[in-house]
Amino acid sequence: MKKDVLLYTGGEDFAEIINGGGYFVDKTAYMKELLITDAIKNSLFIRPRRFGKTLNLDMIRQFCRINYQNPGDKSYQQKLFVDNGRKLAVAGEYYKEFREKIMGEFPVISISFKTVEGTCFQQAVSQLIYKVGLLYDEFLFLIESSKQDLDDIEKYKKNKSFCKDKQDELDNPQNLNRAISILGTAIPQIASMLYKEYGRKVIVIIDEYDVPLQKAMIAEEPYYNKMLNIIRTLSGNIFKKDNEPWLYKGIVSGCLRIAHQSVFTDANNFTTFGMNDEPYTGFFGFTKEETHKLLNDCGLSDKESEVKEWYDGYRFGNKHIYCPWSLISYCYAATQKDIYAPQPFWVNTSGNDLITIFTDSSMESHNAENIDKLQKLMEGENVDISLMEFTTYPDLRVGVSFDVFMTLMLHTGYVTFAEGSGTVDKVTVRIPNQEILYCFNKKRELLFGENNPYWYNQALKLVDLLMANKTDEAQALISSMLKEFLSIRNTGDELYYHGFMVGVIGIASAAKGISFHEEIESGDGFPDIVLKNDATDTVAVIEFKKGRNERLERIQCAEDAAKQILDKRYAEPYLAEKYKNVFAIGIGFGGKDCYIQTLGNLAKSSI
Incomplete structure (x- = not known):
């Protein structure tokens, strides 16, 4: 590490850098x-x-x-x-x-x-x-x-x-x-x-x-x-x-x-x-050779593989290009502050409004295919697109094709050409590095919070449906959410769906003043979720099970979940407390769908 290298983070004045003895990558x-x-x-x-x-x-x-x-x-x-x-x-x-x-x-x-x-x-x-x-x-x-x-x-x-x-x-x-x-x-x-x-x-x-x-x-x-x-x-x-x-x-x-x-x-x-037009593919950004020299000059050669993982990945023509802002910022932190952990420098200075607008419009239009392709990218997969000329910014609000959006993302640095891809017409793109993946993941976290009005309203609606035992509508809504918002390709067990439902229902029930309990002791066991509203004298006892991605399997799982509520007497404490409405709801998950089996109002059947 060399602390005598003068790095201008965000330096945009050529004379200031040269006359001030700053590090300059010759262009x-x-x-x-x-x-x-x-x-x-x-x-x-x-x-x-x-x-x-x-x-x-x-x-x-x-x-x-x-x-x-x-x-x-x-x-x-x-x-x-x-x-x-x-x-x-x-x-x-x-x-x-x-x-x-x-x-x-x-x-x-x-x-x-x-x-x-x-x-x-x-x-x-x-x-x-x-x-x-x-x-x-x-x-x-x-x-x-x-x-x-x-x-x-x-x-x-x-x-x-x-x-x-x-x-x-x-x-x-x-x-x-x-x-x-x-x-x-x-x-x-x-x-x-x-x-x-x-x-x-x-x-x-x-x-x-x-x-x-x-x-x-x-x-x-x-x-x-x-x-x-x-x-x-x-x-x-x-x-x-x-x-x-x-x-x-x-x-x-x-x-x-x-x-x-x-x-x-x-x-x-x-x-x-554009990024692939010679002779200027290396005019902006740092090439592999320029990056190697910079790291060596800063005494950070041993960090090259980590730097590559975080800030490389852009392909301009036949050149691998590093983001200069991030690279200079990293070297400055390492040489001046002894901070060697890579950080998302670029995404913290670049507005991500376009991603928000596109994902929001895709959600509101129930465009599950768009969301699914975004999820593939976030899981490190390549996605095939047709390059499309960007038309107008306002089109993002009313909906554009995934191809148009990805062309925009390509120009703005959020995706890049995959190895072996052509650069005209039909191409293959991917997220370039860990820094951009961090950005997408942060954006994904926001989709499931109360700061996203659409998601939040859907969660509020789902709680209302469950508390009214309107299971057909609740089933359709949950399946829609699974298709639009979540990746199910890597789900291996019931806990994935459990986490999904807890996240959705937990946010909304608190806003509605409904008591929310996750795996609280009840009867002879621990039901997955219990919702309780004293104002309406209503309790919903909910149990989940996961099966294969087949309709009959989901139905069987829902029936087994509902039966478990009875067998383990999960509803008994609420029946003993004389709640007028005690709904027993079993939900069977599989793939990006669910099936709901309700046993109706146990309070009435026990009278």
């Missing part, structure tokens, strides 16, 4: 083809969150950015990329011509939508206006230039003033409309003025373009379509085919290539680089 070699090739005008990089997109885009920004006060002075980049003693790839002789043509040669406009969200549309627009206001501040020197038209300078001043003074006053419809208009034109306005000022084309970088769309869908007051119109207008005005000649390159990052929405319809030569 500079990827810039040449991206910035030189004429065929690639605009690029969209699709990668999961926390895979180094922001840092790499900042690296590009700092490499290309012109010295606005002294054009032609490249000393900043020379020190940052070449004369830093790190022997970065771009500092080599092979890249000399590339450095002469690109390094320090372009005005660069860079904006990130990573933190843009709001409980309502106005709040989200306010966040965007704040970010655009920072751009107006960055290039404020333009309004002092004699090269600029007076009308452009006046408009610049007005827009800057609005971003500063009206950012928090968007409840006013007039201000809101003005803000939306500025968002669509601010970057083209600034870019045009930069082009006029320096006579050089502009590079535009947009990081995490799709975050505002996702946040708009999960907000308390969803505003997806309104936000989509803003992003579509903004991208169209920046990357449109017939724009002014100021654009050199556009570079955009995000998690998803959203189809059927025309976000980039008007873009000129827009090329999407």
